Structures are given as structure tokens and as C-alpha cells.
Amino acid sequence: MERLTPLIIRRATVADASQVAAVLNAVIAEGRYTLFDKPFSDAEEEAFITSLGDRAVLHVAVANELIVGVQCVDRFASYAHSVSHIAHIGTWLLPECRGQGIGKRLWAESLAFARHCGYRKALISVLAHNAQALRFYRSLGFTDIGVAREHVQLNGTFYDEIFMERAI
Template sequence: MDTIIKPISEFHIESFRRAFDKVVKEGKYFGSLDAPTLESFSAKVRKNIEDRNPHFVATHAGEVVGWCEVVRLNKPLFHHVGIFEVGLLPEWRGQGIGRPLITATLDAAFERGFTRIELTVFASNTRAIALYEKIGFNKEGELIDAVYIDGVFSNSILMGLINR
């Protein structure tokens, strides 16, 4: 099954929101359980486009099946830092799409002058952690009891990628 990786555009917003909503509803990877309203979701994507934050999507037959973004921190002393996020619909995982989606986004981030890319990942998410390490992220710390799901606390891993 072919996918195309390209920078996000306004045209993708509704489809991206559907994909995002499905992934967050799994309740295993992100802090949210629902996508924001279309209005606030659209505003965030438009701001990424306007600010030239790297934001790529993987599409199949015109539908978004995955996304990856790096959002610049909006404070002068943190201006070199980008917060990273990636996700694929469940049926599109494990097929080698994650790596090129991530590298396209990171290449754009480095071109735009980001020198530190930062993420947190649930400690249980061994697939993502393994892929991040292969790409060059380092574990920088463990956030204890950062996540609370169904009455159980678990940890998050802080990871960083430096490109100076």
C-alpha cells in the first residue's frame, strides 16, 4: 500500500483531525483522549503552517494516515527548541512509514535552524523509543508517575536530539 509523505496543507486538516482523534482515543500514546474541536485544531495547524514549523503528513488515497510535527517553543531563550510529535493510524504501523515520516520532518527542522528536538514518550511505548534511538534521540531522563491511566501511574521518558 503506497503512502505519500508531504508537508501538511489546509486541505489535510479535517482528515488529519480524524486520524489524530483515532490515535488519541487508543489512550496509550498521548495525554489526550479526543481531538480538539475542528476550530481549534484548524487554528493550530494554520499556525504551524504560518510559523513554518515542520509538519508533515503521510497520506493514502488523499486521506491522512500519519503525521509528524516539530513545534517551536515561543520564548526567546528557547527559540532553538522544537517539541516533537508523531503518530500513525494503527493499520499503518510496522510498515516502515514512521522512519521516513520522522526523517522528513527532522530534516526540515534542521534546515529551519532548530538545534534541539525534544519529546516525551510513555515508558511502555517500546516501539517508539526503539525507533527514536535509532534515529539519534538520546534518553535524558525519566518522569516518574507522569502518566495516569485507569488508576495506574506510569513513567514517561524525556528524549532529546541535538544538532548543533
Template sequence: MREIEITDAKELLELCLKLDKETQFMMLEEGERQQAVDKQQDQINRVLSTHNQIIFIATNGDQIVGYLGAYGGEYRRNAHSAYIVIGILKDYIGQGIGTRLFQTLEQWAYKCGIHRLELTVMAHNLQAFALYKKVGFTIEGIKKHSIHIDGSYVDEYYMVKLL
């Protein structure tokens, strides 16, 4: 686990493209993601230059196999809150990577004054839901018909953890 660097842009983009292809639990569908490395570098640079935002990556050798991004509010009234996005390659799920990413995130959040962590998870994504409960998130609400996948509407749980 480590903080992302600008030089990781190409590998992070490749990871996200793989995730778009292998799972329906991420927001973007295959072919929907912008595929320019310079755009990924710009996004990483914006995150790293903002005090309440971060991306952590999990690696296996030189390959990025998972990431967790925390995107803090941009105003004084919501700067204490960070929205979480996490993605781990299918072959690496169940190996404790998600738990370690969340532990790393919490250490960072305490240092940065983040008080509220929030995320959404599709109601039928039982593995992710179990991970989020394990690391202390609770359901705050249900977003009915929040996502549209393969002609069907899917509910999402809105989950939160207060630090």
C-alpha cells in the same frame, strides 16, 4: 510525506480522533479532543505561520495515516528547540512511516535552524521507544508518574536529539 495544508484539517482531526480511540500512548483520551474542524484549521494556520513549527503528514491515497508535528520555542532563547508529537494509525505501524517522518523533519529542521529535537514517550511504549532510538534520540531523563492512565501512574522518558 508532505507538509500539511489548511485543507487537511478535517482529515487530520479524524486521524487524531482515531488515534485517541485506538491507543493509550497519545496524550488525549477518547472524547477529550476538541472536535471542531474550524479549530483544527486555526491550529494548522498558526503552525504554518510560525517559522519554527511544522506538521508533516503521511498519506495512503486520500487518507492521512500518520503525522508528525514539531513545535518550536516562541522566544529567542528557546527558538532553536522543537517539541515533537507523532501519531501513526495502528495498521500502519512497522512500515517505515515513522522513520520517514523523522527524516523529513530533520531536513526541515536543518533549514530552519532547529538544533534540538525533544519528545516524551511512555516508558512501556516499547515500539515507539525503539523508533526514537533508531532515529538517534537518547534518554535525557525520566518523568516519574508523568501520566495517569486507568488508575495507574506511568513514567515517561524525556528524549532528545541534537542536530
């Protein structure tokens, strides 16, 4: 893809559902960078965006009116107040748009949002073979917590997953 300037980072709205699903589905189709293993429909993505509460956001990176990247900040868990200080993060970019600093731009907005919401730490999990994502998150200040063995099954194969965290 041509140089992605100007790039806009903004909150997703329901009207973005189709393009957000397209980004997620491009990563899912690669079959090795996310634990999601079936494509999202536009309706599922609409429902997800609609369901986001006060302490959750989906940021989108937009170039030439096309959504090329997505980053989600959400509560790690909703079942107990004791872990309400933990944000869970996920990032997905179109393959041709990686390695150009877009993930970092998304993180700047997501970090500001997480601080505004009062989160104290962020948690992510990355498939152990996903070298680009590991470098990306380490460059953002995330440190490895540990490896969960055979944590994710994709197409009948079990993969290790690395959990990482950083203070907000």
C-alpha cells in the same frame, strides 16, 4: 491495510484538518500512546494548522489520498529566546499503518525542515510503556534523557514518561 505505496509526505494544509484529526483521534482512542486525552474536533485542528508559524510544520503521510500518519515539528517553548534552538516533535500513525517505515519517512522531512529552521536539537517525550515509540525514536538517533515519574494521568492512572533528545 494493503501495502502503502506510493506514499507521499507533504505539509498539511487547512483542508487536511478533518483527516489529521481522525489520525490523532484514532491514537487518542487507544488510550495509552499519547498524553492527549480528548478527541480533537475538525475546527480545533483547522485552528492548529492555521496557527503554525514559520518554524513549525505538520507533515502528513498520504497513501491512496488518505492521511495515515502525522508528524509535528514545533518550538519547544515560545516564552524565552534562550530555548529557541529546541524543536519539539510528535508522531501519530493509524494503528494499521505502523511498523512499515512511515514514521521514518516522516522524520526525514521533519529533520530537513528542522535543519532549515536552524534548530540545534529535538526533544520528545514518550510514555514509558510505549515500547514501539521508544524503539522508533532510538532508531532515529534519539537518546534517553531521563524518566519523569507519574508525569501523565490517563483515566485516573499516573504514568511515567521518558524524555529523549537528539542533535539536529
